[in-house]
Amino acid sequence: MKSNLLKLIRPHQWLKNVFVMIPMFFGGSLLDPSDIRASVVTFFAFSFIASSVYCFNDIIDVEADRRHPVKCKRPIASGAISVRSAWALMALMFLLSVGTVCLLDTYTHVINVGLVILIYYILNILYCSKLKQYAIVDVCIIAFGFVLRVLAGGFATDIALSKWLVLMTFLLTLFLSFAKRRDDVLRMNETGEPPRKNTIRYNLTFINQAITITASVTLVCYIMYTVSPEVVNRFHSDLLYLTSVFVLLGLLRYIQITVVDKRSGDPTKMMLRDRFTQCVVLLWALTFLVLIYVIK
Known part of the structure; x- marks a missing residue:
């Protein structure tokens, strides 16, 4: 029980x-x-x-x-x-x-x-x-x-x-949501029955384009955040843009999991199991921490 x-x-x-x-x-x-x-x-x-x-x-x-x-x-x-x-x-x-x-x-x-x-x-x-x-x-x-x-x-x-932070949150989670819907579309194509009522309003072409667009805009938004004057002045560092490399790697890895491995059904479980993603997130966090708390 x-x-x-x-x-x-x-x-x-x-x-x-x-x-x-x-x-x-x-x-x-x-x-x-x-x-x-x-x-x-x-x-x-x-x-x-x-x-x-x-x-x-x-x-x-x-x-x-x-x-x-x-x-x-x-x-x-x-x-x-x-x-x-x-x-x-x-x-x-x-x-x-x-x-x-x-x-x-x-x-x-x-x-x-x-x-x-x-x-x-x-x-x-x-x-x-x-x-x-x-x-x-x-x-x-x-x-x-x-x-x-x-x-x-x-x-x-x-x-x-920061307005960039709010936008980035929305875009990143929108990207993850579209990736999750791709899993539903694959299941519908295999079984002929949509897992959700709205799955019939999605297809692989649309989902793939939506994933590409949201991933691209998320990366641009993150870069704009790291180079924005308010952020540079707050942290007294103009090196935060370097952490964009890890954001790019994380997005590419998730697209790989979604498109190649076809296992994007549960982003939370993926985060708990995928070592590559965990390493990227850890390196991003550590780099960000060093730049804003150590290097001033």
Whole structure:
């Protein structure tokens, strides 16, 4: 029972909520105890609310999941957990998120971060209920959800966000979302049945072009961020553009996984398993840290 409850709330997907720590990382306050605490609290608040959404999604999609070759193993679809228990777990995760937000230092922080999380929750409830049926709209909502994570992290730490950082977050997650949809298109082409209702509005030609466009614009946006006057002045370094090499390598690797290996169905699992990607991310982070915290 315990393992099925964990499968339902998907704690491995909490990795996505690391995005709330982006403002602290790029803001140069990675060693500030108060910002660390605020970011960690926001991380868990977002994780609990995301788990509440996962419960709702599996409740809504239970019949469709039972017909899916992989999703039929999910706890509700397989009958391991009842729908009634799933509703209760959904409510519990919501309450845990509310309680966690209240741990933030000030009333203003609680209100601002809480409002962002509420917007995320409502948007994703609408997404699960109806909006995910519309092609392009679905991936845009997913990408905007990550922007909301970054905004929550900024509000929690009182760190002003660069417009380039916000755009980059949206574009990168849009790229990953299109790559994930490519996996659905491949499955539809093999089985003749679309995994999602909106999969019929995608095909390989469109997906491949969308992946190429979003990857290219993401790289350009990152370079513009590293050379922007506000960033150079904040970190007192004009060498941040060097980290663009790792961003390019990361994007190319993910395109390789998507197009050549054909295993882009779950970006989170890929990040946890692919050593090349992990090394690239680690080298990028270490280089960035050295440039903004060591070389001044």
